[in-house]
Amino acid sequence: MSPVRYALLSLLAREPLTGYDLAQLLNARIAPFWPVRYNQIYPELARLEEEGLLKHHAVESTSYRPTKKVYEMTAAGREALREWVLLPVEPTVMRDEFLLKIYNLWLLEPEETIHQLHEQRALHAERAKAYEEHLEEVKIQMGPNTQNHRDPLFASIAVIEAGMTYERQYVVWCDHVLSLLASEVP
Amino acid sequence: MSPVRYALLSLLAREPLTGYDLAQLLNARIAPFWPVRYNQIYPELARLEEEGLLKHHAVESTSYRPTKKVYEMTAAGREALREWVLLPVEPTVMRDEFLLKIYNLWLLEPEETIHQLHEQRALHAERAKAYEEHLEEVKIQMGPNTQNHRDPLFASIAVIEAGMTYERQYVVWCDHVLSLLASEVP
DNA sequence: AAGTCCATGTAACCAGTTACATGATTGC
DNA sequence: GCAATCATGTAACTGGTTACATGGACTT
Numbered sequence: 546m547s548p549v550r551y552a553l554l555s556l557l558a559r560e561p562l563t564g565y566d567l568a569q570l571l572n573a574r575i576a577p578f579w580p581v582r583y584n585q586i587y588p589e590l591a592r593l594e595e596e597g598l599l600k601h602h603a604v605e606s607t608s609y610r611p612t613k614k615v616y617e618m619t620a621a622g623r624e625a626l627r628e629w630v631l632l633p634v635e636p637t638v639m640r641d642e643f644l645l646k647i648y649n650l651w652l653l654e655p656e657e658t659i660h661q662l663h664e665q666r667a668l669h670a671e672r673a674k675a676y677e678e679h680l681e682e683v684k685i686q687m688g689p690n691t692q693n694h695r696d697p698l699f700a701s702i703a704v705i706e707a708g709m710t711y712e713r714q715y716v717v718w719c720d721h722v723l724s725l726l727a728s729e730v731p
Numbered sequence: 732m733s734p735v736r737y738a739l740l741s742l743l744a745r746e747p748l749t750g751y752d753l754a755q756l757l758n759a760r761i762a763p764f765w766p767v768r769y770n771q772i773y774p775e776l777a778r779l780e781e782e783g784l785l786k787h788h789a790v791e792s793t794s795y796r797p798t799k800k801v802y803e804m805t806a807a808g809r810e811a812l813r814e815w816v817l818l819p820v821e822p823t824v825m826r827d828e829f830l831l832k833i834y835n836l837w838l839l840e841p842e843e844t845i846h847q848l849h850e851q852r853a854l855h856a857e858r859a860k861a862y863e864e865h866l867e868e869v870k871i872q873m874g875p876n877t878q879n880h881r882d883p884l885f886a887s888i889a890v891i892e893a894g895m896t897y898e899r900q901y902v903v904w905c906d907h908v909l910s911l912l913a914s915e916v917p
Numbered sequence: 918a919a920g921t922c923c924a925t926g927t928a929a930c931c932a933g934t935t936a937c938a939t940g941a942t943t944g945c
Numbered sequence: 946g947c948a949a950t951c952a953t954g955t956a957a958c959t960g961g962t963t964a965c966a967t968g969g970a971c972t973t
Contacts (some may be wrong), residue, residue: 702835
């Protein structure tokens, strides 16, 4: 099945949430491991409930707002998630549009390439910083006991660190290519 | 438009190729920046030709095989590619299924997580090695003049290095999480 | 007065994947 | 005898994106 459902289950395994909350969390810049739109979320939540992996209860919020549906995970849901996690994964090929463009760098004037690289570098540096800040927050939230692998925050930290090192490495790579371009032409 | 067309154009900007060749190159483990299936390629090539970005000439290969269509780029195609390359890009969010699973690590027994991490580490290490080897080949092929940004191989090297550092960083991250898991439990 | 935030959903479209189809040759 | 390689394509399905739809309160 589509990984979207597991993205939803992954968050709901930690705390009950509404569809809206789920979208916020999944698309937040700090933990964007699986961006998802509302229109995918709501039908998927309904399907998951049909299958007995979730259940919801309605919550009347401030009078004028539509009634919220707060979803929470069932035991069956937790088991289904565990099973999926244990399945082996093929590493994803990173389909990076920017790399595809860089592959055509030889068609451009050096200044054009340099401009693109600076732009991309800035974007990734920004993301790296967002990860760093979020990591600090989570570490503070977790307290001194950072070794406890039963704590969901332990897992959060591992994932944030992955994102952070990815973004940092991207910045380093941009700098590397920029230096290659600079060192040429006497 | 879909980036598939630009993946095709990117390769055809360097040399004439058949649909089959294109699939081979795009899916080769060494340069998998945009894996594509045949069924996407053939219709897309036809469309690109209609638009005047490509042209093909038939080549009778060994008698028993279907006649090849060797596509090559037109001036208009090259221009369209250049234009696309110059458009700004949003960095892609990496949708890594494994990270999504690691996010649920707290649901697993440590040995289970460790197993998964070792598996993933091995796959990425293998890929890193493939990139390294490919990089050496391309460097040899390019000769001493590695600074010439007009040489398509200069661009190839930049992209291969991106893939290589990505895979290496992934391995480092796996080791990092493994060390966190090992250091716990007295 | 315009735009954003909460909170839900539906409909239409497009891209990408899986499966199906053909066919002789070369290597194991 | 079986699988892989070259070489092309079509059909059906599915997952994801874009656009549409509603609606009151709060901020600028």
